[in-house]
């Protein structure tokens with residue numbers, strides 16, 4: 001199950017590694033890491049000057065104490081909580097994997113899914129036999145006319161060859177669920193990987209072609225045939241990349257929303273039988289759908305016309321193998337997939353332990369069955385109650401803060417407030433659990449389980465088309481260490497697993513919890529009002545509720561952030577992409593400010609002097625230190641490059657320094673002077 005929707009409209013809190021990148025093995029079980037406390041003095045570098053580099057001051061010793069493990073592309077505060085959660089899941093899954101007649105239906109499913117994934121002997125013995133029915137379908141293609149039927153079937157099992165098809169809430173009528181066709185068909189992370197010049201990119205493309213060659217060989221092709229096919233596949237994907245939108249443009253809802261008739265799609269790409277494709281893809285009959293980016297489908301038509309059938313078949317074999325999670329493949333293919341996706345693309349030296357991969361895979365396939373057991377064991381009602389209180393405090397802070405904004409007109413403020421009050425708060429886990437009863441999980445068939453789980457989820461999504469929206473639905477599993485805002489639902493969501501230390505620590509003072517989880521809550525809330533979220537109204541519809549003058553002022557304010565972050569260098573000569581990260585940066589800045597205001601209000605209620613030192617730091621300093629420590633950690637250069645080029649989140653160091661340098665309140669709390677790096681004369685402020 002993808003963590004984000006196909007269109008990626010969910011705004012998450014943390015960098016989400018895509019499923020293909022989580023393709024990793026090894027064997028030893030290591031001990032669960034301890035969770036960091038809300039405020040950890042050990043990770044600080046007190047020799048650094050907080051006014052010069054606050055990230056270094058808050059987290060300078062973190063990477064000495066917690067170096068990046070060999071099975072990770074990077075490691076930090078969030079990863080530590082994720083590792084801890086993986087250990088919890090491992091214990092849980094291990095005990096249900098033992099079998100036994102007393103297991104509940106959900107326990108049977110998660111236990112057997114995990115057990116099948118762990119059974120590498122069975123996976124290796126089967127070899128490519130599991131794949132054969134799909135390979136036969138490709139080989140059986142007699143002409144390009146038969147392609148739509150096969151591609152429809154492939155969509156159901158997660159192979160997005162040539163394009164993507166799915167379901168979404170209608171941007172302009174959030175009550176409706178509609179079909180959507182989107183660009184797709186690439187094997188590299190996004191379009192610019194095919195087109196960018198520069199030594200690092202050229203080298204990666206060569207490695208990619210070699211990787212395709214190796215995979216095709218492992219599937220039985222001769223050396224010369226595999227090499228020839230790989231070149232042709234690269235050409236085909238490059239042609240698709242040329243007509244695709246880049247990651248930055250995909251954040252603009254108006255660029256990815258074009259409600260159209262089915263006839264129009266047929267006019268854009270007449271060489272492809274769309275009705276046949278939709279029927280084979282399991283879609284209910286539709287007459288209209290969202291064509292995200294029309295130029296892509298014109299380009300797709302040209303690619304289909306100009307490519308011969310044998311090349312298309314080679315491309316399909318590649319896309320098929322590329323889409324299957326490595327853990328379900330025989331060892332040689334799994335290793336080769338890791339070598340490219342893990343080692344070359346992310347700089348990760350070693351595959352992850354098998355049990356980690358299988359815990360993750362089980363959560364990805366059966367997230368709410370795993371989550372039900374996880375929540376009962378790990379999520380006390382006190383954590384839920386404390387989070388609800390925090391969310392209400394922060395929503396109240398935003399309500400009050402709107403009054404103080406000098407750049408927004410009273411008219412737009414009324415609409416902003418309307419939207420704020422309509423936001424649904426979802427904490428921990430769904431009220432109604434997903435029903436997996438029709439999904440078959442076999443204890444001896446890892447590959448089949450992976451395919452069936454993917455198809456189960458695809459059909460669940462497609463079944464929504466034409467039905468009323470379920471506002472209780474979640475886009476992340478409870479065991480996920482992350483959070484998100486969904487503009488179409490207008491809801492903020494905090495899975496149970498992020499509500500543990502250091503993000504929420506019941507033993508930490510309020511100052512620390514407001515700095516950590518308060519910042520997360522403020523971040524998601526602010527997403528409703530960032531450059532993307534602000535275009536959706538209280539009901540979740542893409543509709544402009546701003547006066548022209550206010551919209552112009554908003555853009556001027558955000559331009560300041562685009563420039564500020566665009567100046568930050570991540571690795572080598574790679575800068576942060578200020579436009580790609582604008583929404584996340586706005587959410588980081590607005591979020592911490594809201595948490596700060598809520599904290600001050602709370603301290604006032606409790607008559608706490610926020611400037612009175614306790615154990616060496618004032619509560620205000622502790623608030624900012626907790627925020628800094630939300631982002632401790634480091635990453636390998638390859639992974640930093642990947643993040644800067646594909647991910648809307650800024651690199652961790654700048655999620656700390658970029659924010660505090662925009663808050664004069666920070667400089668005051670640490671006695672900085674105007675003109676020092678963390679207290680510049682011209683700070684940016686949107687919210």
Ligand SMILES: [Zn+2]
Nearest residue numbers: 011012013587
């Ligand atoms: Zn976010």
